[in-house]
Amino acid sequence: MYRFTKFLGSLEHYELVRLKQELEKGTLNVAKSIQEKIKEHEKKHASYCTTCSNTLDHYNSNNYTIIFGPEDFRKKASFCGLDCLEYFLIKIKQIKKGEKNAEKIE
Ligand SMILES: [Zn+2]
Incomplete structure (x- = not known):
């Protein structure tokens, strides 16, 4: 997960805070987003x-x-x-x- 760590490192402080809030509120469905991305890749x-x-x-x-x-x-x-x-x-x-x-x- 090196790339994920790198991605987190690329975020600003306020973006990290927002990301954390969205995850806690459940408004950001990470698994679903990833699944959609995988499908996108597979279609190409x-x-x-x-x-x-x-x-x-x-x-x-x-x-x-x-x-x-x-x-x-x-x-x-x-x-x-x-x-x-x-x-x-x-x-x-x-x-x-x-x-x-x-x-x-x-
Ligand atoms: Zn060929």
């Missing part, structure tokens, strides 16, 4: 293609973003086209297969 395409590292043009309709993993450990990957998405999925499949095989050996 990343800036680079996960497979080929191309810069993504955000207005290009060939972009794809997938979100995967459990709620508390969401991961996101963006791609510049179907080929890159496909390549990524094949890789993931291979990794998953490897994990399953490893389980069998144990």
Whole structure:
């Protein structure tokens, strides 16, 4: 939480006082604000293609973003086209297969 400490350090005294008051009154719902921010992040395409590292043009309709993993450990990957998405999925499949095989050996 280094960045949070840094954020607090960036606030003026009066802002800290107001923040404390809002938290105590319950008018500032931190968990909700954070949840909304997370959703915002998840909606956005990343800036680079996960497979080929191309810069993504955000207005290009060939972009794809997938979100995967459990709620508390969401991961996101963006791609510049179907080929890159496909390549990524094949890789993931291979990794998953490897994990399953490893389980069998144990
Ligand atoms: Zn790509």
